[in-house]
Amino acid sequence: MKDYKEILKSYNLKATPQRLYLIDEIEKSGHIDIDNLYKSLKIVFPYISLATVYKNINAMIDNGFLTEVKIPHNKTRYEITKNSHAHLFCIECAELKDIIVDNSWLINNTSKNSGYKITNTLITFEGICQACQDKSK
Numbered sequence: 001m002k003d004y005k006e007i008l009k010s011y012n013l014k015a016t017p018q019r020l021y022l023i024d025e026i027e028k029s030g031h032i033d034i035d036n037l038y039k040s041l042k043i044v045f046p047y048i049s050l051a052t053v054y055k056n057i058n059a060m061i062d063n064g065f066l067t068e069v070k071i072p073h074n075k076t077r078y079e080i081t082k083n084s085h086a087h088l089f090c091i092e093c094a095e096l097k098d099i100i101v102d103n104s105w106l107i108n109n110t111s112k113n114s115g116y117k118i119t120n121t122l123i124t125f126e127g128i129c130q131a132c133q134d135k136s137k
């Protein structure tokens with residue numbers, strides 16, 4: 001595991017035991033929603049409130065350490081901020097996976113057609129993962 005104490009400091013965030021545990025959980029799962037985070041945090045910090053978890057998450061989002069991944073009709077998941085990537089979402093088992101896509105064509109074209117200077121793209125592909133496809137065979 002990376003030295004998140006130092007990394008948090010570089011983001012101007014205090015490295016509290018709860019935060020470090022939170023980060024550990026997010027790193028382990030890749031993407032996690034608030035319910036699952038809260039559930040696992042409760043095991044180690046029985047008196048922690050959902051509001052505190054949200055407060056910590058939001059502070060880390062504000063500083064850019066964490067990124068929100070919004071999924072239509074589903075709970076938002078959180079991930080440690082990485083290089084720009086797209087997501088694959090399975091509508092059967094709700095798995096969320098990272099995928100690198102070359103979207104430079106899309107960005108250039110959209111920019112040309114709209115006059116916008118594109119600063120960010122959020123791309124989520126919905127479908128059925130390989131495992132779920134195999135199950136229904």
Ligand SMILES: [Zn+2]
Pocket residue numbers: 090091092093094095128129130131132
């Ligand atoms: Zn699936």
Ligand SMILES: [Zn+2]
Pocket residue numbers: 031069079085086087097098
């Ligand atoms: Zn991701």
